[in-house]
Amino acid sequence: MVSVSRYEIVVKKIKEMIEAGELLQGKKLPSEIEMAKRLNVSRATLREAYRILEDEGIINRYHGIGTFIAKTPIIKSGMEELISITKLIEKQGMKPGTKDKAISLLQPSEKEAAMLKLSPNEKIYRIERVRTADGQPVLLCIDRIPEKYIHGDFKFDEESLFEYLHRDLGIFISYAISDVIPVKAQVADVYRKLKMKSKSSVALLLEQLHYDDKDDPIFYSSNYFSSEKFRFYIVRKRI
Structure with missing residues (x-):
């Protein structure tokens, strides 16, 4: 049985939230503290999930501004x-x-x-x-x-x-x-x-x-x- 890392579960969950319309394209995500609490994970796990989501083009992170759900390219x-x-x-x-x-x-x-x-x-x-x-x-x-x-x-x-x-x-x-x-x-x-x-x-x-x-x-x-x-x-x- 293949074990699934905690951050992979978070990646999957955030993708599901986007598909369900809970997280909207172009909108800013809540703070890391709030998101980590909402997903019941540590901030370190959340950051690793964010890194993967950013690599996949699903989120955009802007230093000093925040993290946003990426808009589908037009x-x-x-x-x-x-x-x-x-x-x-x-x-x-x-x-x-x-x-x-x-x-x-x-x-x-x-x-x-x-x-x-x-x-x-x-x-x-x-x-x-x-x-x-x-x-x-x-x-x-x-x-x-x-x-x-x-x-x-x-x-x-x-x-x-x-x-x-x-x-x-x-x-x-x-x-x-x-x-x-x-x-x-x-x-x-x-x-x-x-x-x-x-x-x-x-x-x-x-x-x-x-x-x-x-x-x-x-x-x-x-x-x-x-x-x-x-x-x-x-x-x-x-x-």
Whole structure:
């Protein structure tokens, strides 16, 4: 007979309380003393249960603020599918939007030039914007496109960069190579721009280099996703 640890029982009980509606998404939990008393366990056992629940994304703990039942992310996506943010938001039945857009023409950094295979005298357009879903800020996008791909003035007034490249420039994005990096939300002022709970919140950074069907690097993006509003998953198959 397999023995069940005390903290595992607490984890199961808290999950049952959430399912039963006794503990509500987004709501702050009672103090540790009160919860430990309510569940008839020590505070040490409760803290171990909280650690597991936090690892599973069921609760969020904020230093100096308290412990909250995590909200179900409003947007879910598979990591294996390359799709524009606009289409991704629309697939969830939500309206995509953009705010705080800034476009600048500048010299690339050493890293940007290397990623995009640019010569020293070539410039890039840098597009920074906050993407919204039904008016809520959900991610910060920073895209860099070599000036050589833009014909005339760069007038990007729509939601989807993929669509703009395909329709206006005849460039079809075929695939992307991505690095997935958890970062503190204080980086690039993400927590404020995405209205996250605190600077210590975690954002998910997708560094992506997008290629066309000729294997040419077209644009390089840094997308900071709010972990409070996005959840990514991946389908893994046994081979």
